[in-house]
Amino acid sequence: MAITTFPTVNKCSSNGRENHTVVADMDGTLLRGRSSFPYFALIAFEVGGILRLLFLLLVSPLAGLLYYFVSESAGIQVLIFATFAGVRVSEIESVARAVLPKFYSSDIHPESWRVLSACEKRCILTANPRIMVEAFCKDFLGFETVLGTEIATYKGKATGFVSPPGVLVAEKKADALKKAFGDVQPEIGLGDRHTDIPFMALCKEGYMVPANPKVEAVTREKLPKPIVFHDGRLVQKPTPLTALLTILWLPIGFFLACLRIAAGSLLPMPLVYYAFWALGVRVTVKGTPPPPAKKSTGQSGVLFICSHRTLLDPIFLSTALGRPIPAVTYSVSRLSEFISPIKTVRLNRDRAKDAAMIKKLLEEGDLAICPEGTTCREPFLLRFSALFAELTDELVPVAMVNKMSMFHGTTARGWKGMDPFYFFMNPSPEYEVTFLNKLPAELTCGAGKSSHEVANYIQRVIAASLSYDITSFTRKDKYRALAGNDGSVVEKPVLQPNKVMGC
Numbered sequence: 413m414a415i416t417t418f419p420t421v422n423k424c425s426s427n428g429r430e431n432h433t434v435v436a437d438m439d440g441t442l443l444r445g446r447s448s449f450p451y452f453a454l455i456a457f458e459v460g461g462i463l464r465l466l467f468l469l470l471v472s473p474l475a476g477l478l479y480y481f482v483s484e485s486a487g488i489q490v491l492i493f494a495t496f497a498g499v500r501v502s503e504i505e506s507v508a509r510a511v512l513p514k515f516y517s518s519d520i521h522p523e524s525w526r527v528l529s530a531c532e533k534r535c536i537l538t539a540n541p542r543i544m545v546e547a548f549c550k551d552f553l554g555f556e557t558v559l560g561t562e563i564a565t566y567k568g569k570a571t572g573f574v575s576p577p578g579v580l581v582a583e584k585k586a587d588a589l590k591k592a593f594g595d596v597q598p599e600i601g602l603g604d605r606h607t608d609i610p611f612m613a614l615c616k617e618g619y620m621v622p623a624n625p626k627v628e629a630v631t632r633e634k635l636p637k638p639i640v641f642h643d644g645r646l647v648q649k650p651t652p653l654t655a656l657l658t659i660l661w662l663p664i665g666f667f668l669a670c671l672r673i674a675a676g677s678l679l680p681m682p683l684v685y686y687a688f689w690a691l692g693v694r695v696t697v698k699g700t701p702p703p704p705a706k707k708s709t710g711q712s713g714v715l716f717i718c719s720h721r722t723l724l725d726p727i728f729l730s731t732a733l734g735r736p737i738p739a740v741t742y743s744v745s746r747l748s749e750f751i752s753p754i755k756t757v758r759l760n761r762d763r764a765k766d767a768a769m770i771k772k773l774l775e776e777g778d779l780a781i782c783p784e785g786t787t788c789r790e791p792f793l794l795r796f797s798a799l800f801a802e803l804t805d806e807l808v809p810v811a812m813v814n815k816m817s818m819f820h821g822t823t824a825r826g827w828k829g830m831d832p833f834y835f836f837m838n839p840s841p842e843y844e845v846t847f848l849n850k851l852p853a854e855l856t857c858g859a860g861k862s863s864h865e866v867a868n869y870i871q872r873v874i875a876a877s878l879s880y881d882i883t884s885f886t887r888k889d890k891y892r893a894l895a896g897n898d899g900s901v902v903e904k905p906v907l908q909p910n911k912v913m914g915c
Contacts, residue, residue, distance in 0.1 A: 418612060421523045421602060421619040426530035432599035434531040435589060435611065436524060438538035438545060438560075440604035441621045443519045444629055448488075448540050449475075451512055452495045453650040455544070458507045458825075459499045462662055468494040469655050484607055485579040488539050492563065492579075497572025501543070501565055506825060509547040510894040511644035516548045519649075520630040524602055524621055528553075529636075531600065535559065537589060537611055539581050541574075552637045559588045586610035640792050640885060643824045643894045645834055647816050658818065665818070665837035668692075672836040676727060677753045682734045684753070692840045697732040699847030702808055704735060705777050713778040714850075715770075715800060718810045719793060719874050720782035722821040723748060723831050724843075725812050729780050730754050732845040738773055739780040740766075742887065747829035763799065770803050780810075783867065785887040787822045791880045793871055794887070801866035805856035808847065809870050811877045815842040824894040848877060 440446035449472060456464040471494045479487025496504065528534050535557040536549045542560030549555035562575040577584050589598075589611045601608075601615030604623070612618035632638055648654055668691070675687040688695055705713040716737065718725050726739035730753070738755040749756050757773065759766045773779045783796040801807070814821075814835075821835025835841055851870065857863055875882050 418603075418609075418618040418620045421527060421621045424527050424600065424617070424619045426526050429527070429530040429599070430532055432531045433533040433535065433593075433596075434528055434600040434602065435535045435537050435598045435615060436528060436602040437604055437608050438536055438540055440623065441602050441608075442521060442524055442528070442536065443516065444521045444625065444627060445519055446604065446623060447651075449491065450649045450651055451515065451540070451544060452491045453655050454511055454515065454644065454646060455504060455507050456495045457646060457650070457658075458511055458644055459503045462659060464495070465650075465655055466659055469652060469659065472652055484539065484581045488561070488579045488581075489574060492541060492561070492574060493572035496541075496563055496570035499570050501563075501568055501570060504543055504563075504570065505547070506895070507644070508544050509551075510642060510825060512544065513548040513552055514639050514642035514644070515649050516545075517552060517632070517635060517639050518629055520635065521621060522627060522630050525630050525634070527600060527602065527619070533557075535589075535592070535598070537580065537585050539579050539585075552635070552639070554636055557592060559585075559592055582607040583610050586614055589614055638790075640788070640790055640883065641824075641890045641893050642789065643826075645819050645823065645826070647818055647820055661818065661839070662837070665839070666833065669833045669836035673751055673832060676731075677751050681730055681736050681753065684731050685734065688731065693836070694840060694842040695728060695731055696842070696844040697847075698844065701733055701847045702850060712804060712806055713774045713776065714806045714808050715774060715804050716778065716780040716808050716810050717796075717800065717870050717874075718780055718782045719812045719878065719880075720784040720787045721789075721812050721814045722787055722835055723828070724821065724835060725782055726754055726756075726780040727752065728812070728814075728843040728845055729810060731843075732847075737778050737780045738776075739782075740770060740773070742785050743828070745827065745829035745831075748832060751832065767799060767803055770800070774804055774806075786890050788890070789820065789822065791878070792883050792885075793875045793878075793880050794883055794885045794890070796867040796871045798863035798867040801857050801861075801863040801870075805851070805853060805858040807851040807856065807866070807870065809849075809851070809874050811844075811846040811848060811874050813844040813846075813878065817841075824891055846877060848873060 436442050439448050453468055456468045471490055475487045475490035534555045536555050538545060538560045540560055541563050542558055545560055546558040549558050561579045564571045564573040564575045580588055598615045601612035601618045603612050604621040672691050672693060676684050679687050685695055702714050705711045723744055730737045736754045740757050740759055742759055781800050783800055784794040785797060788794055816838045818838050819834040821831050853859055855861060857866055871882060
């Protein structure tokens with residue numbers, strides 16, 4: 413059967429499809445991109461670091477030769493083995509849930525989504541491992557059924573091989589569809605290559621999605637669920653070329669990061685701004701910051717209320733002011749505390765103790781706090797904790813924005829001690845610090861406003877200045893979604909004198 417048997421997807425009407433079922437391929441159909449290499453590369457880097465990514469990149473030419481000249485199945489099996497062999501299934505599931513949705517959602521084909529979104533029941537049928545795509549398709553796009561290649565496992569780890577019936581291509585896709593739907597015939601089948609024809613022929617209507625790399629992806633607003641939280645270190649989708657450049661840059665970037673961190677930690681704060689510029693770190697300061705508090709007059713310190721993008725926010729605030737500003741933190745690693753050029757004080761999550769500690773710090777001078785309690789990479793602000801509003805009326809909102817071209821400087825699943833290193837490993841990271849107007853006295857708790865009213869007002873002011881959306885999500889929401897915990901850095905227990913290691 414020739415490909416021309418089926419019309420192109422733009423000929424498919426989306427009207428009156430409310431009770432219909434649609435079955436679609438993944439790469440090249442649901443997604444604009446026809447290659448699954450970038451998504452395998454994301455998993456490889458997240459579960460195995462740079463060495464696993466390098467191994468995948470080295471075998472990718474073999475996978476390509478097999479895919480195009482021998483069989484699709486053989487090429488995909490090579491990618492699966494290089495990516496998954498020896499990796500815990502729980503780690504793969506974690507990356508599929510926390511990392512891949514961001515990249516999948518930015519590549520949705522508009523014509524395919526027009527048809528898919530019009531149908532009540534949606535099914536994805538892909539040669540990719542089901543474990544890679546299921547979380548995104550079900551949680552974010554509302555797919556009812558996900559049919560994909562099943563990976564083989566042993567004692568909770570992937571072996572690198574696939575379970576019967578093997579990689580779902582050609583007739584195996586049709587067999588999987590028959591098994592899932594039985595005698596029920598889906599109304600629409602969407603595919604993009606000749607090996608999709610067998611399953612498309614089982615549907616009442618079939619449509620081909622032509623390759624068109626210039627078509628614009630579906631915008632975030634048109635998807636049923638926005639990506640508020642996501643994890644992973646890589647900023648860009650790792651095509652083979654991008655993956656190669658990342659591998660080559662990593663040792664250079666790590667040396668540069670150490671140099672930048674040393675400059676920030678060892679130089680006097682008034683010089684850090686200029687040192688960062690000399691080392692390729694761009695810091696832009698907007699607005700008029702308040703003068704430092706004068707202890708001689710008994711003046712209380714100003715509390716800077718910062719939106720939270722990375723754990724480096726207070727450091728770049730200090731860089732913008734030219735003086736070190738202590739910061740209260742929720743959970744940071746010991747390494748981050750050690751290399752920090754400013755004083756950091758941990759909150760205990762005990763309201764009375766935290767309030768007393770913050771009041772004491774404000775008596776000593778200015779202080780910085782990020783009331784969201786955790787970072788958010790997307791243009792959203794999380795819910796502000798209201799505790800800070802009860803402790804002082806000297807409140808200055810600060811809008812923080814950063815730009816990274818290669819690595820994210822935050823993580824929910826990984827070791828937070830590497831966060832500053834990854835940020836400074838970017839070729840030319842940027843930070844923009846905008847000082848907004850000090851909160852008027854009539855809008856503070858001292859004027860009768862509740863702490864929640866003050867916190868919500870400051871959240872709206874910062875969001876408006878950044879053109880961000882406001883959410884009610886909290887730190888726990890983020891970490892439960894991405895890492896399955898509440899985001900606390902667990903302290904190592906202190907051994908008792910009478911306890912001997914190994915006994």
